[in-house]
Amino acid sequence: MELLVHPTQDSCGIRVAVAVSVRALSAQPTVELDVIVDDPRAVIEWPLHRAGQFQEQLWQSTCVELFMAGEDGAYYESHYAASGDYAHYQLAFTRAPLQRQRWPIPSIALKPGPTQTTWRIQQTLPVAWPSAHGQVVVVLKCKDQSCLHWARQHPPAKPDFHDDRYWSALW
Numbered sequence: 001m002e003l004l005v006h007p008t009q010d011s012c013g014i015r016v017a018v019a020v021s022v023r024a025l026s027a028q029p030t031v032e033l034d035v036i037v038d039d040p041r042a043v044i045e046w047p048l049h050r051a052g053q054f055q056e057q058l059w060q061s062t063c064v065e066l067f068m069a070g071e072d073g074a075y076y077e078s079h080y081a082a083s084g085d086y087a088h089y090q091l092a093f094t095r096a097p098l099q100r101q102r103w104p105i106p107s108i109a110l111k112p113g114p115t116q117t118t119w120r121i122q123q124t125l126p127v128a129w130p131s132a133h134g135q136v137v138v139v140l141k142c143k144d145q146s147c148l149h150w151a152r153q154h155p156p157a158k159p160d161f162h163d164d165r166y167w168s169a170l171w
Contacts, residue, residue, distance in 0.1 A: 003138060003150035006159045012043045016138050016150040018064075020170045028104075028124050033080070035064055035119040035138060045143045046117065049110045052084030054100075060147070064121060065137040067161055068170070075134070075164070076101065080121045084108050093164065101126070135167045 003018060005011040015038040023030045037044065046062060058079035059065060066078045070090065079087045086108065088101035107122040138150040149159040153166040 001152060003136070003152060004154065006149045006151075006154045007156060008158065009148050012039075012142070012148070013041050014039050014043070014140065014148065016140075018136050018138065020136060022171065028126060030122055030124045031066070033064055033066065033119075033121040033123075033136065035121075037117045037119070037138070037140065038115060039117065040115050042115070043142045043144075044117075045141050045145075046110075046112060047081070047083040049082065049108075050084050052081070052086050052105070052108055054087055055081065055085035056087060058085060058087055059139060060141070061139070062141045063139050064119065065139065065161060066123075066134065067137070067164075067167065068134040069164065069167070075162075077162075078103070078106075078123065080106060080108050080123075082108075082110055082119065084110075091162070093162075132170050133164075133167055134170050135161050135164075136170065137161045 003016040017036045019034045021032045058081045062082040064080045068076045073093050077089045086106050088103045090099045090101050103126050104124045109120045111118045140148045155163055
């Protein structure tokens, strides 16, 4: 599926597409995200990719964010940075309380090219798949330090991916 840049932002000629799939071979399914980023003007600041670790504040860097509806008004939020770092949280729809989740370490592979970068993320979930309802977001940090926000749907005023009114089926 092709993602759209937030309406208040200029795409800079960038195109972003993502495919989401789930392998439910056991009680712990694996979600796979394949992201393709076309950057013909080379405006994105791609960090060095390395073995990742848990890191806070990844939404301020080039990353993929996965929001999944959960039970009892809660939802899951995962961040997968181009650097290889990751974070997982469970939140109430009021965004509180924020609770760090201890999920299995994800596989994050980045394959840069002259104008196109592919990104593959594989994450085993520690629980049965919460829901097919959610949002995939791609945040691209540019060389001028601004961030572009990509998703299937956006609220009009500013990027806010916690707003489930803009969520849809993930696959």
